[in-house]
Amino acid sequence: MSFFVTRKENYMLINGEEKALAAPTTLNELLTQLGYRVALVAVERNGAIIKQADFGTTTITDADKLEIVSFVGGG
Template sequence: MLINGEEKTLQQTTTLNALLAQLGYRAAFVAVELNGNIVKQANFGSTTITDADKLEIVSFVGGG
């Protein structure tokens, strides 16, 4: 699979929520594009991710 343009291997099918946690992201502070489509945060727990998918993950950062 591709995550932010970087090749990764996914050992098994998982949910987007579980993958984000595994990668160290806090789901409340990211936007995710899966295979060219934006995924609503409400659907992170029910969205299945496979090794054939392409993800773009953007983190929101506060500051000033």
């Protein structure tokens, strides 16, 4: 299924929801601001998986579309 989303200025898509982004930031900083445990997530940016080693140097802007998956233990 395909659909088009018209973005408002300074908003990006995270897991299909619009989120405000005040300024470009690193992926590591964004994940921390959103309350994720950085060591326990996988991130896809604009269709490409980002390695955790690159979270600190990957700059995120309001033009990006992110999918964030958290790993949860259980049994």
